Amino acid sequence: MRSSQYLLSTLKETPSDAEVVSHQLMLRAGMIRKVAAGLYTWTPSGLRVLRKVEKVVREEMQSIDALEILMPMVQPADLWQESGRWDDYGPELLRLKDRHQRDFLLGPTHEEIISELVRKEVSSYKQLPLTLFQIQTKFRDEIRPRFGVMRAREFVMKDAYSFHLTQESLQQSYDQMYAAYCRIFERLGLDYRPVIADTGSIGGNSSHEFHVLASSGEDDIAFSDGSDYAANVEMAEALPPKGERATPAMDKQEHQVKGDELAALLQPLSVEAQQAVKCFLVEASDSVEAEYVLLVVRADHELNSVKAEKLEQVASPFNLVDSYTTHELHNVFLSPVDFSGPIMVDHAAAQLSDFACGAGRNGVWFTGVNWQRDAKITEAVDIRNVIEGDPSPCGQGYLKIARGIEVGHIFQLGKKYSNAMKVGVLSETGKHETLTMGCYGIGVSRIVAAAIEQHHDDRGICWPDNLAPFQAVIIPMNMHKSARVQETAEKLYQQLKDQGVEVLFDDRKERPGVMFSDMELVGIPHQIVVGERNLDEGMVEYQARKAGDKVKLKIEQVASHIKDALS
Amino acid sequence: MRSSQYLLSTLKETPSDAEVVSHQLMLRAGMIRKVAAGLYTWTPSGLRVLRKVEKVVREEMQSIDALEILMPMVQPADLWQESGRWDDYGPELLRLKDRHQRDFLLGPTHEEIISELVRKEVSSYKQLPLTLFQIQTKFRDEIRPRFGVMRAREFVMKDAYSFHLTQESLQQSYDQMYAAYCRIFERLGLDYRPVIADTGSIGGNSSHEFHVLASSGEDDIAFSDGSDYAANVEMAEALPPKGERATPAMDKQEHQVKGDELAALLQPLSVEAQQAVKCFLVEASDSVEAEYVLLVVRADHELNSVKAEKLEQVASPFNLVDSYTTHELHNVFLSPVDFSGPIMVDHAAAQLSDFACGAGRNGVWFTGVNWQRDAKITEAVDIRNVIEGDPSPCGQGYLKIARGIEVGHIFQLGKKYSNAMKVGVLSETGKHETLTMGCYGIGVSRIVAAAIEQHHDDRGICWPDNLAPFQAVIIPMNMHKSARVQETAEKLYQQLKDQGVEVLFDDRKERPGVMFSDMELVGIPHQIVVGERNLDEGMVEYQARKAGDKVKLKIEQVASHIKDALS
Incomplete structure (x- = not known):
């Protein structure tokens, strides 16, 4: 892609209404633009990142045989009345009426729609277990949308639902999903923790949240310095102190x-x-x-x-x-x-x-x-929050407390929806059995912001290779004044494209300083600088965005160097 | 994919509320399920087809350097008030209020949002021409949704918008888009016509609709039997009869x-x-x-x-x-x-x-x-509709009239939105110039239905290779009674998967008759039947869904035979 034909839209100044660094950098790097409170347009470079997250999520869902479907975003009220959520859900549920004055809503999740599908399409135990997922735009009418796509009203979510005859089968799918989530966040290069979560008023048995650790997070996570143990602070058990209470020595x-x-x-x-x-x-x-x-x-x-x-x-x-x-x-x-x-x-x-x-x-x-x-x-x-330094409830190590951004949530729903909506099948013995359910969410668009919270410096975003909008960029110095620079840059651009590298060619008529700072802001991981001086020796300059070291490379080495760096 | 782990959900009976064949077959083949009037869930097999259409559309948009973005589905009223459409648009526009009682709408198109983006992000003629597109869920509150996804309320659309300094530049992008649309419908294997369309009350200069010819279409298309000429019947010119009027011979x-x-x-x-x-x-x-x-x-x-x-x-x-x-x-x-x-x-x-x-x-x-x-x-x-047999207005041949399903529409908007919303840039001479716009839509989900209207027989859907949910299916006869059948079927399944063929393995414990009729209904183009009798000779049976001829193949020939058929 040539930047002259692209929509880059970088900003020098930090927009005043952006509080957290990911929001600031997504605006400054031109990844998103605000349409209204909590509503954003994803620009070409932002959407490229979002699609990469989607791709990893989709691949890992497919790897555990989850089947992709697409449910409507606008949902009829009657199914929500059946589950009871039409009345229970607060004003975050955007209710609306169609032209015939019938009640609908914009889907924040899809338990009702999936339950309706499964109760109609699944009739036999032979069809179970079944896990369905979608990657879709959701809407929650947040009272105070903020932090850009971190807490937007319209956002992209992966939501999956599993159906089972037995708790054992649910536990098995839950464990597979847990492992798939770990693979997703690892592949995306995130420092994350699966934390034991509250099952709260939703009901159900077991639940884990997946948090990306970042100072801008809205949740406090307690984790052990001596094991994998992690839990939402509200959920972490405070162990009783050891030893006996001291004998009284004072008068009241x-x-x-x-x-x-x-x-x-x-x-x-x-x-x-x-x-x-x-x-x-x-x-x-x-x-x-x-x-x-x-x-x-x-x-x-x-x-x-x-x-x-x-x-x-x-x-x-x-x-x-x-x-x-x-x-x-x-x-x-x-x-x-x-x-x-x-x-x-x-x-x-x-x-x-x-x-x-x-x-x-x-x-x-x-x-x-x-x-x-x-x-x-x-x-x-035990009725208190744990604090840093408490012994870990797992028995190993002591607790540390960090802020986390919730990017995933898996949940054993049990029979909450299948009881209310009568979702069942005939078992092997011919008996009607109510199904037990799990639900599994990932905040796809939120992950983009969370990744930036973990991958940035004072000059901009430092994308990991697998999330970057482009893997490499060619920056020619004063190309319009030097035929040699232009020729080399064009040649390298063609070579990298032929090798399947996602490469941006910054062919704008801009000063080198503008090009460098734009490309550092956007965060393209591998930079090739083509300039007159190095060309005298048949060389160009390579720089990794994150490490920052500059290396001179022979022109013919560039493609293989980038390919090596990417693999 | 093994069908025992898939959600097939075929129906024997034709649902009574499905009027057109594509709606009937999409329900019977289990591609979609109705959630409410005009709202559908796409099941795993239906979504696979939808995604294939999306992929072709996306590739052809990228081939003409259109940049993909993603705009919000929920749009603020103020931008529509600025363009005038908040008042002009009828009740198909679903208006809603958020929790703060602010006015919003569910986007049927995105001219306002894209105009807002471009007027903020594009300031110089150097950034032009610019074509942006998205593939997104849209909503139109049809008074009488019908024909399944053909006229649904929520549907998937590709909408593109282009911005230009001059009419010549718009015409150039319009012509590129026209050619890209032709490539899309050709790659999708559709019998289609680009027809001259009415620019109607939307205003603007030039417009073409792309129609898939099918008897269930809602539009009448007049086309020449002697040239490429095609137009919406309402738009086709009726030429004056040749020769002189006859001399009066009767009294009043x-x-x-x-x-x-x-x-x-x-x-x-x-x-x-x-x-x-x-x-x-x-x-x-x-x-x-x-x-x-x-x-x-x-x-x-x-x-x-x-x-x-x-x-x-x-x-x-x-x-x-x-x-x-x-x-x-x-x-x-x-x-x-x-x-x-x-x-x-x-x-x-x-x-x-x-x-x-x-x-x-x-x-x-x-x-x-x-x-x-x-x-x-x-x-x-000229104030009449043309009829079949009229001379074609292009001067070559005579008109025929056929029903068409509108699947695409390209439109030179001119300055309708850019005037109302003040979308302009500084020109090369430093003057502020209002931009001229084009818009270009494709009904992605409607194409799935239109393709079925053209590709079916009395047993079900006959997918072209590039749209089929699976390219090939392995149908083992009474596998659970024959270890040899099972072993061969498993081996072929693995071989085809390894060759990159999208293959379904019908491993359900069903009678062969059920499996045949299900697979013909679903419309998988290449069928491999594994049965005891042919195995005696080391053979399996191959059948093309559309042509219907049966061929015996040696087991080791199967993979290359399918690969040849697909290429």
Whole structure:
């Protein structure tokens, strides 16, 4: 491709509304252009990258015998009413009416459509297991689209769905999909982690998210420095501390304190946060007689509401009681001392002796409090977020915490949709059996942004070979003034094309400085510079975008050098 | 691919709601499944065909240096307000609101989005000409979606847009596109005609439609039996008859007639329709003083309102006056005799002598009427549809008329959008110049249906090699009872796969009859039947789906035989 016939559209300035580096670089390198909030046009060079991601994803789906289909983007409401999601899904679901005032929606996912297909087309156990996938434009009406294609409203997704007679069969397909996802992210050259994820309110059994590690990520990932273990911070188990609780050595003392900020209030007491607890009042479930349950964690830890919601004693959905309005007591003064309902204490807080806590009255705190002597523990439980340095729950190593960008999600749905929509087959014994399902997503367009978050420097994008819009670029210096430069550049361009290299020939009438900075911004991995001076020796200059080292090559060596670098 | 691991989903019965053969066969062969009116899921085998069409279209677009991009399907209303189409476009445009109550639409085409891109990214004449295309899902809210993917609401389209400084440059790209379209339809094995099309109310200069000839087509195409000339019937010129009008030989006579059906009314008068005229009253334009204009065509011809609307004397939009309500005169009795306003007479009607026509009074007709003596001709014009047997307007041969399915449309838009949306660049002389545009569509998903209309027999689809979901199929007879059959079939399957043939191995435990009829329905072009009897001689049976001849082949010949047939 000749750049004079291409639409390059690079920008010198960083657009002011682009917060993360991938968004800035995709705009500056001319890969995308904004049409409206969360809606983008992919330009020629951007689309080339997107298609390369698609290709790797498609190949790996085919390698595990998943069959590609294409479902409509506009979906009828009746199927979503059948599954219950028409009412359950929030305003991210864009609902619309057709000319006959019938209800439709723009598909954010396709569980309903695929369930409808399978219940009509699959009738026998002989047709199972079955995995279907599509690579398609999806729509989610994000309240605040941002970070470019990272959190767009219209985006390209690979969504796959598998159908099974048994949990064992689902687990088998799930494991195959897990392995395929690992191959995909490896082939795309991404530093990623498969992390144990929350199955949340969607229901279902087992779930992993695939995160690309990057400082701009929106999720916190806990991973072990001594094993493959990784989990969403909300999901990572905090192990109970080892050893016995120390014997009480202090008496309980009452203190008048000022303010309602925990840190400011502890300082005059000369108590470290690790030696104090904080309390949360939540609604109790029907299984206990009390109206409220008290949750207690160490003052330097964070309450994990996902974990707390799973406690039998706690009402679901999780409902934190705002003490301002219910008791005229500020929550920093909530206290386990004299609390009559169930007191669920995080393991780390339960390990404390001689600790500080609120007194159940505004403006008063206790020090020297001890469990059993001064306050009861209904049960010691895990209800906090892990922090860096906690022992890994896998038993090996200690946890580190990093930001991650979720680019994939695999999920054992179980029978949520197949029960609601009656998806079943006749089994080998002639019985009607409801199927069990898995679903598996990859954010194809988001991967492009995530890859840039990991592959850039201060001059622009540094594409890995297998994602770059072009593999090589020929940069002739002042070609319009030198027939020799032009001739050599044209010859090299033809040679590389003949060898199957995806090569861009920057034949614009631009100053060399403009060409260099544009090509570094766009991030083409292999650069060939053709200039008068080197031509005197029959040489051109080769530079790898990432490593940066310059090498002189004989003209006849160029093609094989690039081919070697690419293989 | 093994059919036991595939989703075949063939149907024995023809679904009752499928009117045309392609819709019936796409459902029966399991290529598509309906989700809602005009919304379909493409199954694995259907999608394989769709992707093959896409691939040919993409390759030919790239061959003329068109650059592929991807624009959003959801488009903001403001750009359509700028072009004027937000108000002009009918209810086929699906309008919707996002969660913030902002107006959007589902894109039926992308002139506005591409104009917005080009006015921002292209600033210099050096970047021109520029042709951009995408292959994308579109939405048109058809009032009555039908014929399966032929007239669906959601469909896959290739849309291209070109931008130019001059009309000459546009014409050059238009001609290249025309040639690329011809190559596409030829490579897809379609019997097609590029036809001169109406530029209608969209405005613009020149336009061609590409029609696949098929009896189920919704358009009438007139084409010459003596040249390449083809045009939409509405566009084909009707040449004036040669020679002089015959001298009057009869006197004008008045007849009482019964009824208001032309044919029934002419019979008692013993007048052929070719010897009578019919009249239409239409609103006059401001250029004439009269309120109405009378249009006169031969009674066996059809008035062409597209042609009539272009007459200076006729108001635009064309507005036929309903005589029931305006004059209490039935329109079959409208008469050129004593009509005071302009009388525009079709050439063929103007050639008549001694003809019959209405008398301007209900229940009365004249015979023996002659122009000039009994009625004036303001002007003889072309205002009828051509009919089969008319001389071709190109001067060579006579016209034939066939039904066509529109699968492509190329259009010189001129400055309609670039004026409205201010799309311009600096020219070589530093002047700001508004660009001139072309747009070029191909109905990618519709082509799949059109191909089936041309390639089927009473047993199913007969795919050309380059469109078939699989190129070859191996059909083993009672494999589960014969180890020898199984072994040979497996060996051939592996061999063909290794040779790069897209082969389906029908390894289902089905009776041979079921397998044959399924594979003929699906339309796989090359069939290999492996059976005990032929194996005794070391042979298998080869059959071409279309030709139908059976040939015995030695097992070791099969791969090369198929490869030869495919090349």
